[in-house]
Amino acid sequence: MNNAEEPTTKLGEFIRQKRIEKDLSIRKLAELSGVVNNTVWRIEHGEIVQPRPEILTAIARSLSIPAADLYALVDYPSLTKLPSFGAYLRARYQELTPSQVAQLEGYFAAIAQQSGINLDGPEPGEDEF
DSSP: OOGGGOOOOHHHHHHHHHHHHTTOOHHHHHHHHTOOHHHHHHHHTTSOSSOOHHHHHHHHHHHTSOHHHHHHHTTOOOSSOOOOHHHHHHHHOTTSOHHHHHHHHHHHHHHHHHTTOOTTOOOTTTTOO
């Protein structure tokens, strides 16, 4: 099977998109996250569809995204945080295209802004009352 025919997953596509947005090569993401270069490549290309949670956490940290977003894409529960709206949409409604998800995220962000909602969530300790 050549590269153009290799299967991908929502997780692999999402990680690749975020890596490219950060202008990182696979090698650089592997170096930053401490994950083996070949493992990052295999995740992006759909050969590893459910990486261990510690790998997802390391990759998420290196991409500056919530680990819960990656967990949602492989059906791992997040014990501390809910995934972002976009990650939820990608995990729950897999038939949505990236463009449709982006449109929904934009609409959600506009409503949140009108309502004075901070989409980054509460500050540490803010919701512990």
